[in-house]
Amino acid sequence: MDVLVRRLVWEELDEAVRVEEAAMKGYGYLRDTSELFFNDEVGPMLGAFHGEELVGIAKYTVLPDHTAWLETLRVAPEHQRKGVGRQLYEEFERISKRLNIPSMAMYTGLKNIPSYSLARVFGLDTAGRYREFQLDLAGCTAPEAVAAFEPVGEEEACQLLGTLAEKYEHFIIFNRTFMHMNKDIFSALAREGKVYIDRASGSFMAFGNRFLEKRSVQIAMMAGDYKKCMDYAVKVGLEKGVPQVVTMTPISDEALQQVVTDYGFKMAADLQVMSGEVR
Numbered sequence: 001m002d003v004l005v006r007r008l009v010w011e012e013l014d015e016a017v018r019v020e021e022a023a024m025k026g027y028g029y030l031r032d033t034s035e036l037f038f039n040d041e042v043g044p045m046l047g048a049f050h051g052e053e054l055v056g057i058a059k060y061t062v063l064p065d066h067t068a069w070l071e072t073l074r075v076a077p078e079h080q081r082k083g084v085g086r087q088l089y090e091e092f093e094r095i096s097k098r099l100n101i102p103s104m105a106m107y108t109g110l111k112n113i114p115s116y117s118l119a120r121v122f123g124l125d126t127a128g129r130y131r132e133f134q135l136d137l138a139g140c141t142a143p144e145a146v147a148a149f150e151p152v153g154e155e156e157a158c159q160l161l162g163t164l165a166e167k168y169e170h171f172i173i174f175n176r177t178f179m180h181m182n183k184d185i186f187s188a189l190a191r192e193g194k195v196y197i198d199r200a201s202g203s204f205m206a207f208g209n210r211f212l213e214k215r216s217v218q219i220a221m222m223a224g225d226y227k228k229c230m231d232y233a234v235k236v237g238l239e240k241g242v243p244q245v246v247t248m249t250p251i252s253d254e255a256l257q258q259v260v261t262d263y264g265f266k267m268a269a270d271l272q273v274m275s276g277e278v279r
Contacts (some may be wrong), residue, residue, distance in 0.1 A: 001082040003055060005091040007044040010034075016047060016168070023074035029055070030072060033211045042099070048075075048084050055079040058088045060095050063179055063190035068096050068278075070106040071177070073115075074276045081114075089122045096278040105275035107178055116274070123277040128169045128178070128250065131257060132267035134216075135234070135245040142238050143231035147198040149205075157190035158183050160197065160204045164221050167256075171273055172220050173248045174210040178273040194220075195258060198228055205229045213240070219247040226259050 008016055013034055020028040027128070037045045044052065048056035058073040070092055075084045096104060104122075108115035110129060115201050119125075152160065161172065161181065171178045172185060174194075179185045189195050194208040203224025209217065217237045222229040233245045250255045251270065 001050060001055075001079065001084065002178050003048040003050050003084055003087050005046055005048050005087055008038065008047040008057070010038055011056065012047060013038065016045070016057045019054055019057050019076050020072070020074045020210060022076050023080075024115050029212055029215075033072075034268055036211055041136050043068075043151065044095070046088060048088055050079065050084075053239070055082040056088055058092070060092055061177075062099065062101065063114050063185065065180060065184035066181050067180060068092065068101045068104040069177060070104055072105075085118050086121070086233050089118065091123065093278060101278055103275060105178060105180075105273060106269050107176055107273045108257050110270040116272070118191075119274045119276075122276070123279050124274040125277040127271045127274050128171050129252070130169075130171075130173065130178075130248045130264055130271050130273070131267060132176075132269045132271060133247050133249070133257075134258050134268045135230075135263070135265045137234065137237050137243055140234060140237050140238060145230040146231050147201060147203065147225075148231050148236045149196040149198045149203075149207075149229075152190060152194045152197050152204075154187040154190040156197070157195040158186045160223075161186045161189075161195065161206060161221070164223055167223075167250075167253070168221050169252070170248045174206075174208065174218050175212055175216075176271065177210050181277075196232070198224070198232075201225045203228045205232075207233060207236075214242060216244040216246045219245065222247075226256075227263065230260070230263050 043061040055209045055262040056075040059071045063070040148176045205222035206220035
């Protein structure tokens with residue numbers, strides 16, 4: 001099926017949400033991220049049109065290390081398996097070449113074979129496997145004697161987070177956005193106030209959100225006294241009134257998974273990040 005792929009405009013948000021919610025069986029987050037996605041002057045919010053009908057959407061995002069993150073690819077159920085996703089990927093490649101982007105990445109469920117197979121066609125392959133955990137804050141009370149975490153500057157953030165590269169298999173994850181661990185990403189997170197340390201214990205973490213601040217707080221990675229890190233996240237989550245704390249671990253790190261499950265987190269999903277050079 002031939003489609004025209006172009007940048008969407010604000011007036012088309014409702015139609016884009018319709019496509020997302022149909023593809024995701026009622027679930028979606030595009031309306032909540034619309035200001036971030038539609039106001040991005042560099043990375044467009046894309047729509048695939050069959051005639052006048054919007055049949056697919058996708059977001060192309062340029063991360064602080066000048067790599068591409070491909071997200072929110074949705075195709076209306078009645079138009080799936082007709083090549084719409086492939087044509088959105090072709091536009092991803094065209095944008096990458098125009099912007100001189102060296103590599104692209106995306107994530108999918110570990111058992112989502114169609115999404116995995118399409119990414120493979122465009123040169124992306126599995127670069128890491130991760131398990132998402134969620135802690136329900138309903139009924140929780142604030143922990144006592146929470147550590148005094150404070151944000152750090154760019155240089156210290158690079159030093160601290162760099163020590164976790166092997167442990168977290170070289171990706172740092174906020175809101176299922178998998179970012180390669182490097183100084184450009186660390187510095188950007190520090191500028192956004194998302195790298196914290198407790199000076200007394202030496203514990204530190206990347207913490208906050210990329211978006212959807214009303215739905216959760218996110219522990220992207222942590223080190224030192226894990227309980228102090230998780231206690232702080234719970235405290236902040238309760239103060240913000242969000243329903244969940246979310247964190248990720250590499251699937252291979254059974255010890256860290258035991259730590260978070262012992263604290264009360266429940267396993268939510270197994271995901272894989274796929275990455276590759278722009279061809």
